[in-house]
Amino acid sequence: MAKLVMIRHGQSEWNAKNLFNGWIDTKLSPLGIEQAKEAGQLLSETGIEFDHAYTSVLTRAIETLDFVLFEIGQMWIPESKSWRLNERNYGALQGLNKADAAKKWGDEQVHQWRRSYDVLPPLMDSYDEEVTVEGETYPSYDRRYADVPEGELPYGESLKVTLERVLPYWNDEISKKLLAGENVLIAAHGNSLRALAKHIEGISDDDIMGLEIANGQPIVYDLDDELKVVSKTILTKD
């Protein structure tokens, strides 16, 4: 029986400001760093020995993985990073304040964009666009995406579309490790992990609307030989 642990990154600078973050590369806030360290401390109490760690190509998830691996004394294990584990691309919403968006488009519309399974956010026009917040400019595209196959760069993703780009990585890479009995740690994002949880737990399109994943709380799955969930435990301080 293999163990799979998924951790959403600690609070990002833009989570703290209530901005749509998506693929924009922001760092952990001071609270986010504390949450990442705490996640590692909680995980270290389980004694799980990992064989492989996965993360996205976004700094907030990579930082979280580093803090967690440091806390559990397993910084040496093999790690892989993939754009397929990135946060959902929030398209033209990226950089906007979520409360301002609700005032402009209405609470229900914004809730649909954030939590529905298949409603797309407004799409961005091009990867040449930059997002400027408080005088700081963030590029939409950089060389970390050079290996993304032609035509697969998203311009805005629903959870469904997010799952469709996470799944090939799960099927070709992560699930193979678990099927071989290896213990796997994934540090990623609220929506890439909601998508994976939907797949792993068989959550319906309707019920996935109610699933929230908190920053820095490790989710520990025991999986059987066919990767069916035997148990799920969320580690918290309390």
Ligand SMILES: O=C(O)[C@@H](CO)OP(=O)(O)O
């Ligand atoms: O802004 C984002 O990219 C995500 C997660 O931080 O937000 P939401 O929870 O609204 O999907």
